[in-house]
Amino acid sequence: MSEPILRVNNLRTSFFTDDGEVKAVDGVTFDVPKGETIGIVGESGSGKSITSLSILRLLASNGKIMGGEILFKGEDLVKKSEKEMRNVRGNAISMIFQEPMTSLNPVFTVGYQISEALIKHKKMSKKQAHARSIELLELVGIPSPETRVDNYPHELSGGMRQRVMIAMALACDPEVLIADEPTTALDVTIQAQILTLMKQLQERIGMSIIFITHDLGVVAETCDYVAVMYAGQIVEYSDVVSLFKKPSHPYTIGLLNSLPRHDIDQDELEPILGNVPSVHDMPTGCRFAPRCPAASDICRAKMPELVKRENGNDIRCWLYTDEWDGEKEVDLYGQKRIAQS
Amino acid sequence: MSKQVETATPAKYNPKLEYYKELWRQLRKNKAAVVGGGFIVLFILISIIGTPWIGPHVLTYAPDAVDIPNKLQPPSADHWFGTDNYGRDIFTRIIYGMKLTLFIGFTSVAIGGIFGVIFGVVAGYFGGWVDTIIMRIMDVLLAFPGILLALAIVSVLGGSIQNMIIAVSIYSVPAFARIVRGSTLSVRKLEYIDAMKALGASHTRIIFKHILPNVMSPIIVQATMRIASAVLTASGLSFLGLGVKPPTPEWGAMMNEGRNFMRESPHVIMFPGMMIVIVVLAFNIFGDGLRDALDPKMKK
Amino acid sequence: MTKYIVRRLLQMIPVLIGVSILVFSLMHLIPGNAAQIMAGEGASPETIKQLEEKLGLNDPLVVQYGKYMSRVVQGDLGDSIRNGRPVIEEIKTRFWVTAELAIYSTILAVFIGLIAGIVSAVRHYTWADVSIMIVALFGLSMPNFWLGLVLIQWFAVGGDWLPEILKMRPSGWGESWRQVVLPVIALGTGGAAIIARMTRSSMLEVIGQDYIRTARAKGVSERVVIYRHALKNALIPVITVVGLEFGAFLGGAVITETIFAINGMGRLTIQAIQQRDFPVVQGTVLVLSMLFVFVNLIVDVSYRFLNKRIDLN
Helix, strand or coil, X not given: CCCEEEEEEEEEEEEEECCEEEEEEEXXXXXXXXXXXXXXXXXXXXXXXXHHHHHXXXXXXXXXXXXXXXXXXXXXHHHCCHHHHHHHECCCEXXXXXXXXXXXXXXCCHHHHHHHHHHHHCCCXXXXXXXXXXXXXXXXXXXCHHHHCCCCHHHCCXXXXXXXXXHHHHCCCCCEEEEECCCCCCCHXXXXXXXXHHHHHHHHHCCEEEEEECCHHHHHHHCCEEEEEECCEEXXXXXXXXXXXXXXXXXXXXXXXXXXXXXXXXXXXXXXXXXXXXXXXXXXXXXXXXHCCCCCHHHHHCCCCCEECCCCCEECCHHHCCCCCCCCXXXXXXXXXXXXX | CCHHHHHHCCCCXXXXXXXXHHHHHHHHHCXXXXXXXXXXXXXHHHHHHXXXXXXXXXXXCCCCCCCHHHCCCCCCCCCCCCECCCCCEHHHHHHHHHHHHHHHHHXXXXXXXXXXXXXXXXXXXXXXXXXXXXXXXXXXXXXXXXXXXXXXXXHHHCCCHHHHHHHHHHHHHHHHHHHHHHHHHHHHCCHHHHHHHHCCCCHHHHHHHHHHHHHHHHHXXXXXXXXXXXXXXXHHHHHCCCCCCCCCCCHHHHHHHHHHHCCCCCHHHHHHHHHHXXXXXXXXXXXXXXXXXXXXXXXX | CHHHHHHXXXXXXXXXXXXXXXXXHHHHHCCCCHHHHHHCCCCCHHHHHXXXXXXXXXXXXXXXXXXXXXXXXXXXXXXXXXXCCEHHHHHHHXXXXXXXXXXXXXXXXXXXXXXXXXXXXXXXXXXXXXXXXXXXXXXXXXXXXXXXXXXXXXXXXXXXXXXXHHCCECCECCCCHHHHHHHHHHHHHHHHHHHHHHHHHHHXXXXXXXXXXXXXXXXXXXXXXXXXXXXXXXXXXXXXXXXXHHHHHHHHHHHHHHHHCXXXXXXXXXXXXXXXXXXXXHHHHHHHHHHHHHHHHHHHHHHHHHHCCCCCC
16 A cells, blocks of 8 residues: 555544534544545445545534544644635545536536636636636547537536536646545446546546445446445445455445345345434444344444454454454355454 | 225324424424414414403403593503503503404415415416416416505405405415415326326315325415515505504504604504514514424525 | 517516406496596586596496507506596606605615625524524514604604605605605615525525535635625525515505605505595506516516526426
């Protein structure tokens, strides 16, 4: 693993609602290696999007980072002033969002919207920014960019708009690009195009990508590392090869198992039973324990820590610790795992 | 017609009841709704006091007891809100006027609301030329700026409580029709309505069982807000001398009478005016609360 | 765009016809003998008969309406039955008084309403927001006649403005700012409150949109986010409300002009009603409604113009 450009350390983010504090992100730690792609995977409500918004401090007004550090090239973003953060956003770190249909401002041309970041961060003139916008539109594969630059968002298709979003995010050659489910709202064929585009651009610019998704297929295609999130915590952090070859956490195994595969013989898909715990009613022990087929007494009583294993990957599960008090060998969604290994 | 079907549904889950239960739960959580609703309950209590059966036993003065020697008295311990140009006790008249204000507000909105809902549902549900005609008529009613339509109607019919209610009702119809039509259109597009039609349900049944319950929330909110504006319109007409006529203790009419004396005795217009503000304010606050409670999207 | 304007103009026709029918019917809705009522109780049978002839009340309704309309399109709104002067002349001298009153009130309402609404939205859930919204609720709930009287009581009586304000002038009003300012406040306050509430909720809705987050993610200043990205979108629905408020002001002018003794169309209407001078009532109601329809057309067109970029169809 190369030197991380971004380190998220024990991040805790809460939302304050009428019903009290909701701990959406509760102690998340991961590294983003330079020039590589890390995927953050989880169901909706697992806190993956909140994690990404926390990095740029773009939380809604009732959300607040309660603790932890976000070290970008050694500087803690949590401690930065709002003004300093604005110099980071759209510049060294930029972000693209899930909904290309609603993420562009309907009353401004796409050229204007791309230019904004250039004028702000690169101190370009309007004219320079306009010219650069055309180049960027070309870079992201939009045909006849000279005319498209003056289009309004409603004149473009969903795939085109997502390309515009990418052009906007890449305007200032970011070192880290956060992509929050960039392909979820698109058709499958467009999805593939956008993913390929992102990969090409990454090779060209050499940025790191944080890829937020719930789609393990997309992860397999694009990511070098994967963090699996469950109920506001990371339960497994691993390189992508070992994750798909031999997942460790019961939740990860369950997730992979619910994915139809053709490379191995599957009798039937075995779903993860039960539901994600309510934010107001978090289990005291392991958050996955109520749904885990292997859960034992310690799982229900105590929260496991995220620990580094011999292969360099992290796992949050009692099964692989010395304190494990259950069966020696457990069956997780059709796969055998040996405890304390 | 639908009686049998209703008894056939299991008693355990009644969607209508659930709706009102949930509404009640949301309302109790909403400060604006509690305050506004509390005031409205208070207004109703005051109107009960201001009836000939209870008033004389509770209140010292009669609303129409003329006492010329004590005319235009400023507020005092004897006359809390002072007296008017005939020496009548303003406080007593305001108490008696409450039931009129509420009555005009409630009935005109009820009548206007019923017609508006009918027009709106029919226009939205059937569409086509029915829709065009109804909505054009509504456009015509809306083309009269502000209070002017009500004013014109009262001016030809003559000023009385009934005529004023008619005028204010007609004035309220288009607002209801528009809102209900919009909601009906969006409900009608839902697939289950098509399914109901395919199953042979009659129009009346679909409208009453499926469309109306779904457009209930905007109707309730609109009705509350409309009561506020109906009270304003009605008192405005009376103030102009076109609505309820003196010596009826209607607040607008009281202000019309008091206008000529206001320079020396401002209390003759201040108190009735303040009462109008309070009543309108309460309905507006309650309406805001209702809207927030009924529309979870608006809540933060 | 031109096509849209033409279509809207064509749509106006049935509405205007509807308005004219309603206004025409006013005289026929009078319970009992209209001529008798207009002539007054002491009128002799001959006078009544003459009036019936003059107003053409003996023709069939359709004929009457046809005659009425053909006169209206020629700019003839009939004659006052009190002073015999053509209604159109009576209105001409007063039209701009009322129009000005409504326009100034609209300017005031838009100015105050927008500022208050934006401040409220930007600082939502702070004391500033809460106090602005409380004031707006009061503004919304205050009868304009009461506010007018209170203003007279405070400023005019206390500040000795009254003679100046209530002094009638042949040209109507507006010879000094003191004559203008109080009626405009009295009339415009309610509209300001409505526009403030509308702006606030529109802004809040826009601020919650994805594209605002996108703008923030670009690192532009909060000022740009609010005043450029959010406001431009938030103003679009507010425009419709401004049009409706202008109408409310035209109607409200009836009350405001009566209180402040302004010699405009509103006061003319009330006087005509009191004197049962129905041709005049018909004329003012028709003209005010047509003005309102026309203003709404302008509002719709400008809305469409600003909104065409969002219109997904």
